[in-house]
Amino acid sequence: MISKLPKWAADWTEKAGAIMSGMRILDVAYISPNIKRIRFQGDISRMNFQIGYAHVIRVSDTEFRNYTASYHNADEGILDIIFHIHGNGAGSRYIDGLQPDDALRISIPRGKKMYEPSIKRQFIFGDETSLGLACSILPILQKNKHEYQFYFELDDAHQNVPELLGLKNYTVFSKKNTFRNEQWVDELPVLNTKEWNTANFILTGNAKSVQTFRKKLKEQSSGNIASQGYWLEGKKGL
Ligand SMILES: Cc1cc2nc3c(=O)[nH]c(=O)nc-3n(C[C@H](O)[C@H](O)[C@H](O)COP(=O)(O)OP(=O)(O)OC[C@H]3O[C@@H](n4cnc5c(N)ncnc54)[C@H](O)[C@@H]3O)c2cc1C
Known part of the structure; x- marks a missing residue:
């Protein structure tokens, strides 16, 4: 779905029963001051949940965003x-x-399927916007061994968030290290360990980081x- 529509079209889209479900907020929890987890309740029986799929929410008279x-x-x-x-949008x-x-x-969720169950080793890269994908895939990775x-x-303020969310087998990097630096990415252990050479690589988050990491992996x-970039500096509603 495109991120910006005229108001009349946004009104029509939001009302469309085939793609939008009415939900109520049951609970709000702050994992950190800027990481907010919301629990919604409603009829989700028609929804097909796949790793990599996202929901669209109307965030203004004319704009929709993916989550x-x-x-x-x-x-x-x-x-x-x-x-x-x-705080930017x-x-x-x-x-x-x-x-x-x-x-x-x-x-309803839709988008790009990211999980390839037939591959033994799964590597997941992302940032704050990828934490939901990480939490949703963890039980599947554990169950399917x-x-x-x-x-x-x-x-820096979010370095302990993966732990608070109960994630496992993670390495946290500061954004100052920068996944946009090709030489720095070259040195990463995952690119220099033979067993991980044939993994399924799921890359989401900042579009520039995803692009650089993808290039080096290729x-x-x-x-x-x-891979899918979730946001890009200076770009609205990617
Ligand atoms: C498939 C998919 C799934 C996604 N899932 C999630 C999710 O679960 N949780 C989540 O939080 N986001 C998620 N995102 C990312 C989210 O849709 C974007 O961050 C979106 O741009 C936020 O909209 P906004 O109106 O706040 O900012 P926009 O109006 O889109 O952008 C305004 C400014 O804010 C900047 N900006 C946008 N996002 C960020 C950011 N994360 N950090 C810093 N600056 C930013 C932009 O570069 C721009 O300069 C997902 C995106 C996609 C495509």
């Missing part, structure tokens, strides 16, 4: 999303204001790469 379910339970009609409140401001009991409409590891690039590994 990933970190957890869902169809029997209880529960859906969790972990939001990065970065309409989505961030709208989500910041959401409180328990608020009602809103959330789209994959070898797995996460790399996160996070703001040069140096023979694994499967599933």
